[in-house]
Amino acid sequence: xxxxxxxPLLESVVTGEAPAALANELRxxxxxxxxxRHELNWLESEAKLFRERAARDEVLHLxxxxxxxRGLRSQRPWSRVLVAVAASMLLLLGAGRxxxxxxxxxxxxDASVFDxxxxxxxxxxxxxxxxxxxxxxxxxxxxxxxxCEPAIPASFIASR
Amino acid sequence: MLRLLERAEPIGPETPDEALxxxxxxxxxxxxxxxxxxxVVAVRRFVRDLVRDRHLADDATQxxxxxxxxQLDKLADHDRFKxxxxxxxxxxxxxxxxxxxxxxxxxxxxxGTPDAVIPSPDPEAVLLDRELEQHFTEALGVLSPxxxxxxxxxxxxxxxYEEIALAFGWSIPTVKNEIHRARLKLxxxxxxxxxxxxxx
Numbered sequence: 001x002x003x004x005x006x007x008p009l010l011e012s013v014v015t016g017e018a019p020a021a022l023a024n025e026l027r028x029x030x031x032x033x034x035x036x037r038h039e040l041n042w043l044e045s046e047a048k049l050f051r052e053r054a055a056r057d058e059v060l061h062l063x064x065x066x067x068x069x070r071g072l073r074s075q076r077p078w079s080r081v082l083v084a085v086a087a088s089m090l091l092l093l094g095a096g097r098x099x100x101x102x103x104x105x106x107x108x109x110d111a112s113v114f115d116x117x118x119x120x121x122x123x124x125x126x127x128x129x130x131x132x133x134x135x136x137x138x139x140x141x142x143x144x145x146x147x148c149e150p151a152i153p154a155s156f157i158a159s160r
Numbered sequence: 161m162l163r164l165l166e167r168a169e170p171i172g173p174e175t176p177d178e179a180l181x182x183x184x185x186x187x188x189x190x191x192x193x194x195x196x197x198x199x200v201v202a203v204r205r206f207v208r209d210l211v212r213d214r215h216l217a218d219d220a221t222q223x224x225x226x227x228x229x230x231q232l233d234k235l236a237d238h239d240r241f242k243x244x245x246x247x248x249x250x251x252x253x254x255x256x257x258x259x260x261x262x263x264x265x266x267x268x269x270x271x272g273t274p275d276a277v278i279p280s281p282d283p284e285a286v287l288l289d290r291e292l293e294q295h296f297t298e299a300l301g302v303l304s305p306x307x308x309x310x311x312x313x314x315x316x317x318x319x320x321y322e323e324i325a326l327a328f329g330w331s332i333p334t335v336k337n338e339i340h341r342a343r344l345k346l347x348x349x350x351x352x353x354x355x356x357x358x359x360x
Contacts, residue, residue, distance in 0.1 A: 015318065037280075042347055044283035045354070049296055050316045052288035057201045065222035066196060070229045072189040 004035040014043040178239040185232050192232070196225055199242055202317050203249045209312055210253035210305055212297075220256050224249040243319050247327035250309050257305060278347055281354040292353055299349035303342050310335060311342035 006029055012018035013026050030036035066072070171180070171194045180198075183191035203224055208217035228245050235244050288296065300308055310328065313319040319327075325335045 017320075039280075041280035041283055042343075045281045045286045046315055046343070046346070048283055048286050049288050049292075049350075053293060053296065054201070054205060054316065057205055062200055062204065062218055062222050062225075063193065063196055065218075066225040066229070067193075069222065069226035072192070072229070 002035060004033050006033070007036050007039050010036060010040050011043055013040070014047050176239070177241045181232070181235060181238040181241050184229075185235075192229055195241060195245075199245055200225070202242070203245055206246055206309075206312055206317060207249050207253045209297075209300055209316075210250065210309055211256050212301060216256050216260065217253075220252045221249065224252045227252065240323070242317070243313075243323040243327055246313060246317060246319065250313075250327065253309075254305065278351055281351070286354060295353040296350065299346050299353075302349050303345055307338050307342045310338045311346065314339050 006026060009018070009022075009026055010030065013023045018026065026036070027040075030040045169175070169179075171183075171190060175194065177195065177198070180191045180195050184195060200221065204217060204221040207220045207224065208214060211217050211220060224245065228248050231248075235241065237244075300312075303311065306328070310324055313324045313327065314321070321332050321335050321339075324330075324339075325332045328335065330338070
């Protein structure tokens with residue numbers, strides 16, 4: 001392959017630094033120039049590898065360490081207020097239920113139905129579709145992670 | 161008054177780095193956190209590529225941002241936060257290597273740098289699966305840390321040659337030469353793992 005004066009310009013095509021007209025011109029040139037085609041192939045392959053690798057990073061948990069080292073605190077007190085309000089409302093609801101005399105007895109199915117050590121205790125492990133008791137489960141989609149479970153009666157939830 | 165109005169502006173994806181730097185310099189930690197969220201992925205990957213240890217990389221990344229926060233007033237070019245933080249991250253990573261790994265950072269890796277033109281891959285066929293990712297990481301590892309840092313700044317993080325020259329205190333021709341040599345070595349190390357698509 002003979003040297004070509006345009007080869008050093010090809011990087012700007014891949015990085016997007018070259019104006020569109022120049023980029024097009026260089027691509028057309030590279031199609032007919034072995035040296036430039038070779039370089040462009042490599043530049044695009046490298047860029048693709050770096051791009052695909054970059055898409056896999058997950059690092060936001062590191063903020064806690066920065067905040068700790070620099071004594072930074074969250075400037076969103078309203079979010080804590082919202083959590084406090086939500087917690088208060090839940091407490092009030094619970095107190096109201098007690099005041100109305102709702103007891104733990106219920107006419108629903110035995111709790112052991114739901115305590116199979118598989119469904120209720122690991123709600124985050126897989127999506128669980130629910131069905132009415134006796135309903136045919138054939139409408140389950142194909143795939144891993146779906147289970148057929150009876151719907152939880154409202155009376156049972158109220159008793160918890 | 162202007163500062164008060166500026167602080168009232170909500171921070172969003174469109175808020176430029178320049179505005180975030182100004183607000184962070186004025187003491188608004190939410191602005192600095194936004195800068196962190198915007199750049200931590202790049203910084204952490206950059207540091208990990210230099211120290212080659214995930215746990216050390218996490219620690220060094222946090223240290224880099226902590227130092228950046230401490231020295232933020234020194235950043236005069238408000239729109240150059242990314243090259244600035246990458247420069248800090250590079251220094252922290254090199255310190256980590258010196259202290260904990262006792263590795264020199266100036267190793268000349270010229271030995272074995274291919275001068276001949278090697279076959280090129282088909283970009284369409286290149287796919288970064290787990291195996292290739294490992295080979296890719298190993299190929300980066302054969303470069304000396306400084307040369308690797310320059311290459312990463314250019315290809316992975318999109319810094320200009322001028323920005324890299326500023327970060328390293330090198331001349332632009334030196335930066336170009338270092339990156340060219342790094343590329344040749346990386347390509348030679350990668351080629352056997354890019355499948356049969358290699359073509360001269």
